Amino acid sequence: MLNVYDILETIRMIQDECLDIRTITMGISLLDCIDSDIDKACSKVYDKITKCAENLVKVGEDIEKEYGIPIINKRLSVTPIAIVSAACKKSPVKFALTMEKAAKAVGVNLIGGYSALVQKGYSAGDENLINSIPEALASTSCVCSSVNVGSTKTGINLDACRLMGHIVKESAVKTVDNQCFGAAKLVVFCNAVEDNPFMAGAFHGVGEPDCIINVGVSGPGVVRAALSKYPDADITEISDIIKKTSYKITRVGQLVGVTASERLGVPFGIVDLSLAPTPAVGDSVAYILEEIGLEKCGACGTTATLALLNDAVKKGGVMACSRIGGLSGAFIPVSEDAGMIAAAKCGALSIEKLEAMTAVCSVGLDMIVIPGDTSEDVISAIIADEAAIGMVNSKTTAVRIIPAIGMKEGDILDWGGLFGSGPVMRVNQYSPSKFISRGGQIPAPLQSLKN
Amino acid sequence: MRAVITVIGKDTVGILTKVSGICTEYNANVIEVTQSVLQDMFAMIMLVDITKLNRNFTELSDRMTALGNELGLKIHTMHEDIFNSMHRI
Numbered sequence: 001m002l003n004v005y006d007i008l009e010t011i012r013m014i015q016d017e018c019l020d021i022r023t024i025t026m027g028i029s030l031l032d033c034i035d036s037d038i039d040k041a042c043s044k045v046y047d048k049i050t051k052c053a054e055n056l057v058k059v060g061e062d063i064e065k066e067y068g069i070p071i072i073n074k075r076l077s078v079t080p081i082a083i084v085s086a087a088c089k090k091s092p093v094k095f096a097l098t099m100e101k102a103a104k105a106v107g108v109n110l111i112g113g114y115s116a117l118v119q120k121g122y123s124a125g126d127e128n129l130i131n132s133i134p135e136a137l138a139s140t141s142c143v144c145s146s147v148n149v150g151s152t153k154t155g156i157n158l159d160a161c162r163l164m165g166h167i168v169k170e171s172a173v174k175t176v177d178n179q180c181f182g183a184a185k186l187v188v189f190c191n192a193v194e195d196n197p198f199m200a201g202a203f204h205g206v207g208e209p210d211c212i213i214n215v216g217v218s219g220p221g222v223v224r225a226a227l228s229k230y231p232d233a234d235i236t237e238i239s240d241i242i243k244k245t246s247y248k249i250t251r252v253g254q255l256v257g258v259t260a261s262e263r264l265g266v267p268f269g270i271v272d273l274s275l276a277p278t279p280a281v282g283d284s285v286a287y288i289l290e291e292i293g294l295e296k297c298g299a300c301g302t303t304a305t306l307a308l309l310n311d312a313v314k315k316g317g318v319m320a321c322s323r324i325g326g327l328s329g330a331f332i333p334v335s336e337d338a339g340m341i342a343a344a345k346c347g348a349l350s351i352e353k354l355e356a357m358t359a360v361c362s363v364g365l366d367m368i369v370i371p372g373d374t375s376e377d378v379i380s381a382i383i384a385d386e387a388a389i390g391m392v393n394s395k396t397t398a399v400r401i402i403p404a405i406g407m408k409e410g411d412i413l414d415w416g417g418l419f420g421s422g423p424v425m426r427v428n429q430y431s432p433s434k435f436i437s438r439g440g441q442i443p444a445p446l447q448s449l450k451n
Numbered sequence: 452m453r454a455v456i457t458v459i460g461k462d463t464v465g466i467l468t469k470v471s472g473i474c475t476e477y478n479a480n481v482i483e484v485t486q487s488v489l490q491d492m493f494a495m496i497m498l499v500d501i502t503k504l505n506r507n508f509t510e511l512s513d514r515m516t517a518l519g520n521e522l523g524l525k526i527h528t529m530h531e532d533i534f535n536s537m538h539r540i
Binding site for chain 1: 455457459485487489494496498508509512513525527528529530531532533534535536537538540
């Protein structure tokens with residue numbers, strides 16, 4: 001029977017502790033839209049997206065009402081456009097404009113998949129796509145882009161790292177009048193996953209079915225609130241509390257995913273049980289670490305506590321759903337987390353510490369603002385470093401950094417809303433140019449030989 | 452199919468009557484009612500059968516929210532599955 005305490009706990013989690021479904025993302029395959037005539041292809045893309053997703057927003061809103069749980073975003077992800085546009089042999093920016101139009105028609109706020117997978121080299125379509133990214137991101141508002149430059153199985157494509165250093169900078173330069181926002185919609189990955197529902201790195205992998213629903217939950221505030229009741233618990237108990245809380249949070253994701261899938265007539269894919277923060281007070285991953293016992297996120301002990309958090313979130317979430325996927329861990333996007341922003345501003349959190357943290361949690365160097373005069377080679381080397389952590393540890397890592405053109409350490413970039421704001425952080429400016437200019441492929445590590 | 456209506460706020464005369472009144476109007480059968488006072492916050496929880504609801508669920512939910520605003524309380528109307536799924540394996 002339903003228990004009064006349980007009911008009040010659920011309501012408190014939603015009302016006071018920011019429990020929400022962060023996103024319902026519909027993944028749509030565009031493989032059947034491929035055409036060597038770019039206008040025909042774009043027309044097929046528009047039709048497919050608008051047809052598959054026409055009820056997504058309405059169903060999301062109905063579920064929100066029925067279960068009383070906010071569903072913050074309804075989003076779309078598509079097959080990497082480098083693949084879809086390869087036969088066209090010209091700049092695929094038109095595809096980005098089509099994606100934008102389709103996204104606005106169905107009412108979603110972001111659409112991911114302007115992407116290329118180049119972990120072992122460039123194929124037809126890849127270079128055209130990558131070179132067109134700055135323009136595509138500057139001329140659209142909803143389109144998100146990603147490039148996978150490495151994997152445990154293939155090693156790291158250093159040529160791609162070099163190119164992406166330039167592309168990241170260029171994406172910021174082209175949107176300098178809009179807080180360099182272009183770079184905030186671009187993610188460079190290692191070991192990218194095919195079913196990630198979170199932006200900006202979402203794309204619909206070619207191994208996925210034609211259309212699918214993936215759900216991303218969130219509830220860092222809920223976890224922190226649960227921990228705050230146990231100031232004297234030992235670390236094993238802390239892990240247990242996080243596990244149990246994460247179970248409850250993820251269950252809501254499972255329920256919403258299954259319901260959305262039934263109502264839309266689309267298979268249910270996965271729940272991504274990542275703890276994704278927002279800049280809102282009470283919705284911060286950094287504050288969980290501070291609740292566990294650090295004066296400020298970024299202090300010594302941050303890596304250990306984050307490792308504990310990440311692991312406990314996974315263990316609790318695994319029991320809660322039929323299928324787990326996406327990134328599934330703790331997110332540490334600096335500009336999207338009130339605690340991280342504060343720690344970066346006061347100097348407690350550095351990029352070097354963030355890099356260490358990426359070895360134990362699920363995302364990478366995310367939403368970090370760097371000085372506008374950082375050279376492209378340094379950006380390429382940051383990407384190579386992150387990719388190496390992912391490659392060696394068989395995990396997904398990513399880089400989403402924003403060069404604040406015209407700004408220096410201490411200045412602030414502010415995008416508002418869920419993207420938050422971030423202080424420009426110090427970057428080690430010693431030059432890696434000789435290394436980056438060598439090009440080639442960092443070979444796959446021994447870890448890849450699992451047979 | 453059942454829903455849980457939760458009323459949270461300061462205890463006022465006639466809450467139960469008003470909420471049940473709306474349930475009757477929408478043909479939702481009240482199965483069970485529990486009341487608690489937790490640190491002088493009043494919480495009333497009603498389990499209702501909505502199988503024969505004569506309008507759609509969103510209207511019931513909106514109506515309850517509006518009643519809550521009138522009375523200075525928070526009324527949540529939620530499908531029971533969210534509670535079942537969160538607190539059970």
